[in-house]
Amino acid sequence: xxxxxxxxxxxxxxxxxxxxxxxxxxxxxxxxxxxxxxxxxxxxxxxxxxxxxxxxxxxxxxxxxxxxxxxxxxxxxxxxxxxxxxxxxxxxxxxxxxxxxxxxxxxxxxxxxxxxxxxxxxxxxxxxxxxxxxxxxxxxxxxxxxxxxxxxxxxxxxxxxxxxxxxxxxxxxxxxxxxxxxxxxxxxxxxxxxxxxxxxxxxxxxxxxxxxxxxxxxxxxxxxxxxxxxxxxxxxxxxxxxxxxxxxxxxxxxxxxxxxxxxxxxxxx
Amino acid sequence: xxxxxxxxxxxxxxxxxxxxxxxxxxxxxxxxxxxxxxxxxxxxxxxxxxxxxxxxxxxxxxxxxxxxxxxxxxxxxxxxxxxxxxxxxxxxxxxxxxxxxxxxxxxxxxxxxxxxxxxxxxxxxxxxxxxxxxxxxxxxxxxxxxxxxxxxxxxxxxxxxxxxxxxxxxxxxxxxxxxxxxxxxxxxxxxxxxxxxxxxxxxxxxxxxxxxxxxxxxxxxxxxxxxxxxxxxxxxxxxxxxxxxxxxxxxxxxxxxxxxxxxxxxxx
Numbered sequence: 001x002x003x004x005x006x007x008x009x010x011x012x013x014x015x016x017x018x019x020x021x022x023x024x025x026x027x028x029x030x031x032x033x034x035x036x037x038x039x040x041x042x043x044x045x046x047x048x049x050x051x052x053x054x055x056x057x058x059x060x061x062x063x064x065x066x067x068x069x070x071x072x073x074x075x076x077x078x079x080x081x082x083x084x085x086x087x088x089x090x091x092x093x094x095x096x097x098x099x100x101x102x103x104x105x106x107x108x109x110x111x112x113x114x115x116x117x118x119x120x121x122x123x124x125x126x127x128x129x130x131x132x133x134x135x136x137x138x139x140x141x142x143x144x145x146x147x148x149x150x151x152x153x154x155x156x157x158x159x160x161x162x163x164x165x166x167x168x169x170x171x172x173x174x175x176x177x178x179x180x181x182x183x184x185x186x187x188x189x190x191x192x193x194x195x196x197x198x199x200x201x202x203x204x205x206x207x208x209x210x211x212x213x214x215x216x217x218x219x220x221x222x223x224x225x226x227x228x229x230x231x232x233x234x235x236x237x238x239x240x241x242x243x244x245x246x247x248x249x250x251x252x253x254x255x256x257x258x259x260x261x262x263x264x265x266x267x268x269x
Numbered sequence: 270x271x272x273x274x275x276x277x278x279x280x281x282x283x284x285x286x287x288x289x290x291x292x293x294x295x296x297x298x299x300x301x302x303x304x305x306x307x308x309x310x311x312x313x314x315x316x317x318x319x320x321x322x323x324x325x326x327x328x329x330x331x332x333x334x335x336x337x338x339x340x341x342x343x344x345x346x347x348x349x350x351x352x353x354x355x356x357x358x359x360x361x362x363x364x365x366x367x368x369x370x371x372x373x374x375x376x377x378x379x380x381x382x383x384x385x386x387x388x389x390x391x392x393x394x395x396x397x398x399x400x401x402x403x404x405x406x407x408x409x410x411x412x413x414x415x416x417x418x419x420x421x422x423x424x425x426x427x428x429x430x431x432x433x434x435x436x437x438x439x440x441x442x443x444x445x446x447x448x449x450x451x452x453x454x455x456x457x458x459x460x461x462x463x464x465x466x467x468x469x470x471x472x473x474x475x476x477x478x479x480x481x482x483x484x485x486x487x488x489x490x491x492x493x494x495x496x497x498x499x500x501x502x503x504x505x506x507x508x509x510x511x512x513x514x515x516x517x518x519x520x521x522x523x524x525x526x527x528x529x530x531x532x533x534x535x536x537x
Contacts, residue, residue, distance in 0.1 A: 084344070152381035156443070159337065160394040160450060161371035177382060 010020035023246060027239035037241055040206055040222075043231055052208045052240055053222035056123070057192065057248075059210060060218055063127025064191055068134030069184055075135065076142025077168060083147070092143075093116035095136035106132050109176075109195040115201055123209070126202025130191040137190060141183025145176040178259050185256035189249045196245060219245045279464040288355055289315040289484035291336060296350035298331055300343070305331045308350070309510045311503060313454070318476055318485040320499035321490060322518065322535065329488045333456050337373040338366050356456070361466070371398050374447030378457035378459040380439035382431035382446075387414075387423050390431045390442055394450040407451055417445035418475050437468025444475065455479065457487040461494065473498045494531055496520055504528045 034049045041048030045166035075091065082088040149172050157167040173180075198204075204221040205214070214222055219241055226238035270359060291313035293487055298306040306328045313319050321329040331340075339361060340346045352359045359369055369421045373392065382390050391410045392478060395401055410427070414420040419441045423434070431442055440460055448457060457476075461469040476485055476498050489495050496516060503513040504525075512528045532537055 150381070152377060153383060155339065155377060156383065156446075158342070158379040158395075159339065159370055159375035159377075160446065161367045161369075161398055163367050164342075166397070170381065247474055 020246065023239060023243040026236070027241075027243035030236040030240035035082065035237070035244070035245065039208060040237075043234075046233055048237070050217075050219065050222055050244075052205065053217040053219045053241065054244070055208070055210065056202070056205070056221075057218040057219045059123055059216060060127050060222070061188055061192060063124065063212075064130035064134055065184070065188060066131075067128060068131035068138060068187070071131070072135045072138025072187070073142045073182075075139040077146060077173065079139065080099075080145040080146035081168060089138045092140075095139050098132070099136035099140070102196075103133060103194055104196040104199075107199055107201060110197065111200040118213075120213075121201060121203035121215040122213045123202055124212045126198045126218070129197035130194060133191050133194060133197060134187045134256065137187040138180075138184055141186065142176070143263060145179030145183065146172055148179065149175045159199055164174050182256045182260045185252050185259070187255070189252040193220055193245050195224055197233060218256055219248075290353075290355055291454060291484060291486075292351075292353040294351045294353070295532050296332075296348065296352060298305055298328075298340075298348045299346065300331075300336055301345040301378055305508050306335075306348075307509045310350075311510060311513045312502065313486055315453075316480055316482070317500040318480050318498050320495035320502045321486065321505060322490075322502060322531075323505035323511075324531070325490075328508040329503075329505045331456055332505065333486060333488050334375075335360075335532050336454070336456055337370050337375055339375070341366060343456060353404045356508075357484055363494040371450045373454040373456060374452035376440070376443050376457045376460050378462055380436060380443050380463070382434070382442050383507070384430065384432055386428045387431045387434070387442060388427040390452045391445050391449050393446060398450060413449035416448050416479065417441045417451055417507065418478070419445055419469065435468070437464050437471060440464060440468070440472060441475065444472075444479075448479075451470055452483065454484040454486070457485070459488050459490060462490060469494070492520075502530060506531070 004092035010041040034047060036049060036054060037051050038049035039046065039051055075095070079088050079092055099260050106129050110132070114128060120244045153171050153175060154167055157171040158164070162170070198218050198221050200241070202218055202221065203215040204225060205217040208217050223241040223245065229235070293309055293311050293313070296306060296309040297304065300472055311334060321333060334340055335348065336352060336354075336359065340348075344477060348360060350360075352367070354372065357364065359373075383393065387395075388410055391413050395406060395409050409450075411424075414423060417440060421440075422438060426433075433441065434442060440463075444455075444460075461472045464472065471495065476487070479485060480500075480531050484500045486496065499516045501514065502516045502519045504511045504519065504523075504527075506527055512523060514524075519528065520532055523532065
């Protein structure tokens with residue numbers, strides 16, 4: 001029995017190891033400084049990079065975080081403080097459904113409401129689509145972390161004459177903060193590689209753009225369009241892009257781990 | 270009031286105005302449909318320690334937490350009757366509960382310091398409520414820690430984490446934190462139940478000092494402790510106040526049969 005579970009545990013981590021190995025083998029050769037700083041070259045010219053896609057991904061993450069974090073954390077605080085309420089259980093259920101929603105559906109939704117009315121693709125629409133994916137993740141992580149804050153701390157603040165809202169902000173939220181930061185980083189890592197919600201919102205762009213209202217490139221989109229192209233050079237760039245994307249997600253996850261560690265590092269319990 | 274100790278009299282001589290009188294009149298309390306307290310009436314006397322005793326679930330903690338309205342947080346609770354603090358009904362919804370809780374400090378069963386420095390823990394209440402200058406705040410923190418008999422042990426490490434203190438020190442820190450608000454009444458919910466005998470003794474000695482200036486109410490499971498620290502004792506059973514009187518009398522010559530049964534260990 002133990003041997004079987006060990007085998008299952010190894011099998012569970014095997015894909016990541018294989019993917020990493022494959023990406024290193026196929027992508028490392030195209031990975032150089034120009035990849036990060038140069039713009040894509042036209043077909044036939046060798047070299048070129050994905051600077052626009054990297055910048056685009058950063059911008060989309062920034063837009064998604066600016067919208068998704070406040071809403072998600074606020075909703076999580078509400079869920080934690082009113083855990084038994086009817087509205088809270090409805091919101092909790094719906095956010096779980098939203099969490100399980102296929103990302104392509106989120107993309108179609110954003111296209112319908114943010115792209116069609118203005119008749120062109122935009123970075124803003126892509127960022128909002130990603131924010132929609134982030135909100136349930138952040139909300140549930142926040143709720144769990146706030147619930148871990150001992151009730152005795154809440155009572156201590158209230159008994160000292162702190163109003164309820166101030167207790168929530170100064171004691172509860174601050175004690176839960178490292179956990180919430182971890183949850184937020186996990187959510188960022190999750191959306192950083194999303195492709196489907198961006199297909200008909202951010203759409204992709206061969207040129208440098210930082211405009212909110214124009215189509216914008218993103219690493220996953222660029223990887224997608226390069227990978228399905230018939231050109232050998234673009235294929236290897238796509239591999240390199242995939243490697244960078246994986247590295248980005250790994251780094252964010254590591255930071256999240258570090259933040260969690262420092263949370264349990266101080267204090268007694 | 271004839272049983273007041275010399276210590277208590279000395280406290281009165283300091284000229285502190287007589288505040289902190291709590292009069293409870295026909296107080297009943299419900300958690301949802303379940304009635305937890307039945308028609309409680311008693312007077313808590315300033316500069317005295319009142320002990321609330323009784324078996325688990327008898328309502329003594331519920332009663333204690335009603336005095337500073339900690340039940341406000343729980344949905345579905347309600348009460349009838351009055352609890353007057355210096356003549357003002359604390360249960361009046363128009364009363365500012367934030368101010369009320371500054372006048373009535375509370376110390377809990379498990380010490381619950383904030384995961385902050387010792388200094389910040391004590392400064393927590395005054396920072397919000399009085400907005401003192403830095404030097405005033407230093408003074409308030411030192412005074413509160415001195416009153417809680419903790420100053421000498423922590424004065425060199427005020428900026429270190431409160432979680433590094435021992436259990437007994439943490440509990441005295443929580444007392445100091447409550448005292449920094451300059452309360453009139455101090456409620457203690459089994460403050461020593463998680464402490465070793467020496468730490469317990471220090472808390473008890475502290476109460477003797479603090480009652481010179483405060484009205485003190487302590488819930489305890491420990492009858493010896495009630496006997497040692499309190500001037501008056503109230504015995505609760507099944508949500509009713511069975512007997513309330515001077516501690517000496519209640520322990521040596523209880524009027525009620527149930528009181529006698531409890532203090533002689535026949536139940537509870």
